[in-house]
Amino acid sequence: MTMNREEIKKAVADTVVSFARSEAEAAIKSIDLEDIQKLVEAQMKNLTDPLEAEIQTTTSWWVKIRNRLYITLLQQAVKAIVADTKQKIV
Incomplete structure (x- = not known):
């Protein structure tokens, strides 16, 4: 043919x-997804460090609670995104 x-x-x-x-x-x-999670968590410090600093320096309970909530939400979001990515790749 x-x-x-x-x-x-x-x-x-x-x-x-x-x-x-x-x-x-x-x-x-x-791709080692654990390494990706570590990289993302390291980048998260750029977001959470200023929030932590404000928690340490403010006298406002509202700011302390708000920032702690932001930090918790960001950490949970990273975990959820990495878990979702793992599920889709594997």
Whole structure:
């Protein structure tokens, strides 16, 4: 069986797409999600440190409670996002 030019291009494209897909899947599966969680938590310090500092320096109970709530919500959001990402990747 002889393939025409379009059939050859399609076969090559299908092969390249299949190869790229398998490489992408392997790359995604090799990601250490624990490392990602640690990186995200480290970045979270950029958000939570100023809130913690304000908690330590203010006399307002409202600000202390609000900031503690913000910190807790941010931490829970990170855990939920990482768990959701783990579920989707695995």
